[in-house]
Amino acid sequence: MQSIDIIRLSEKQKQQLIILKRKTGIENWNVLCRWALCTSLADPTVPPKEDIPSDSNVEMTWKTFAGEYSEIYKTLLITAYQKLPTGSEQKYSFLDFIKIHLSRGISCLSKNNTFSN
Template sequence: MIETVRVSEKAKIQLITLKRRTGIQNWNTLCRWALCSSLAEKSEPPNEEIPSDSSVEMTWKTFTGGEEELYLALVQLRATKAGLPLERESVNRYFRLHLHRGISYLVGNPKMNKIEDLIRLAS
């Protein structure tokens, strides 16, 4: 359903900051953490237009680390709870909203300075 993951220029800059802080060098790893951080929130992400204006792009398979069905199911479950249709365009948009909100959450967290801080988020 989701084929390519693209982030905005703003998100790219935020991901570069996170790479520097945490030492994690792979976009896909940081993006998975970001998605899960946003999905864990009870509130819905703001409905906004997010440009795909950066050079950060990866396939869905790369983004998921080979767990395509798991991450798609997580997004679809949350979309269903939000009352959204599970049409391709709707799920893609909802995924991007969560991904970008999650990136903002991680970079905006003043305690996010090393990989251990990401692990603490999951506990």
């Protein structure tokens, strides 16, 4: 299993998070990203494979992303990754798996009307 050192976001994800920060009043990227990750992991389907660029200036260490609960988040991710259908691990690297879940979660939160002003 690859180690998780840095979480880098795409420009699209950055823009979605800027809007979420404004709607929710939550100032920290890492908190919103944790919510996004959990939102995606709560969906039992596997997000479709996509090439997500790391083309924004938003990046955070795993420690910043996961905070004091880093072992819990890592265990959740490893467990979900290990539950992939046979052969899927060739399709998804562990880091790609994290990126697609984060991407799906950010998109879901962005579309959620609960946060509307």
